[in-house]
Amino acid sequence: MKANKITSCYVGPQISPEQFVQEHFFLYLSKGIMNGYDGNKHYTLRAGESCIVRKNRLARYNKQRENDEFGKVIFIFDESFLKGFQKKHLIDFRNHAQKDAFIKLKKDKLINSFLLSLEPYYNNSGKITTAFADLKREELLLIILQLHPELSDILFDFGIPGRLDLEEFMQKNYKFNVSIERFAFLTGRSLSAFKRDFRQIFNDTPNRWLVKRRLQEGRFLIEKKKQKPADIYIDLGFEDLSHFYFAFKKQFGYPPSAMRQENANG
CATH class of the missing domain: 1.10.10.60 (Homeodomain-like)
Structure with a gap:
């Protein structure tokens, strides 16, 4: 079974519908195409691809259905969850500069296997049951940091935006x-x-x-x-x-x- 067979799933606090990203989130596209724009660059995410969308950024995105289908998996990494994760795990900071609002992740069997593991846990509304939601978020974040350790600089930066022109x-x-x-x-x-x-x-x-x-x-x-x-x-x-x-x-x-x-x- 392939990961793109997964239907839409949403884990974590609700995010604002406006064009301001309040919390970091992981996005995997199981079906269709998504186009994003952050004021600097245009991005395209296709079925089978995933990315991190950064908090405290302006971002606009729209979806394109393929064969009348569109599916996505979203995990919200809110600040409260990230602070708890940081206390529990040893975080290695890399001082990696990254300005993009949409950060595409490597395709990897770990992410695919994780996505397939979700199927028994979510209900018809696309929600993971509360008892397992934080466990699955923690598992996903461990996988992401193993594939992209440089993202620790972004995910665990709890400061507010500095003064800009x-x-x-x-x-x-x-x-x-x-x-x-x-x-x-x-x-x-x-x-x-x-x-x-x-x-x-x-x-x-x-x-x-x-x-x-x-x-x-x-x-x-x-x-x-x-x-x-x-x-x-x-x-x-x-x-x-x-x-x-x-x-x-x-x-x-x-x-x-x-x-x-x-x-x-x-």
């Missing part, structure tokens, strides 16, 4: 649909310091600037790249198409459809 960070990450509090945290600032520094740099409030910056990019994509509003509004950070249309018309005085018509006539 705010202008550079926002110009790179304005498309992510997260709260102002998240942006403040990721740039190493309190909310009040973030708002103060933001106004000094951009001469505007964060919320107004984000909407205008996203709309500027949307206008460019429609006018110059001939893209459709329905294809870009999510990637620009808008929650629904109607909000994008409303904000666009308010900002520029005409709806995106007017530009589409102009492109067609041109």
Whole structure:
């Protein structure tokens, strides 16, 4: 039996649905394709591949079904669990620099064997029974650290993000649909310091600037790249198409459809 026969399974605390990774997690794709983006790089995970997704990162991912199927296995390595694991096991730190939000893991029989061992434990909802959940998380983490000892530097770093260049960070990450509090945290600032520094740099409030910056990019994509509003509004950070249309018309005085018509006539 192959590991890609496993149906979806989820172990650990729930993670936020927003585009901010609150806790490290292991992701194995059993069926389909997943595309990810962290503001710097694009990633593709295919059936049979696995990765670690890092905490305190902005990340966006979408799934593609294959033969109308998509399956994944997720193990959340939250800070409480990791601190307990660190106390129990001797951790070897390697001082390995790694900036990517998605860290692809080696294909290995240990991971495949572990995934196959899950089958007797999870129920129809894809949840491992509570009695075995932490034991299986511990087993998986031991395997990952044996294959990638350098990941100890990432998984057991319990610090908070340091102070970053705010202008550079926002110009790179304005498309992510997260709260102002998240942006403040990721740039190493309190909310009040973030708002103060933001106004000094951009001469505007964060919320107004984000909407205008996203709309500027949307206008460019429609006018110059001939893209459709329905294809870009999510990637620009808008929650629904109607909000994008409303904000666009308010900002520029005409709806995106007017530009589409102009492109067609041109």
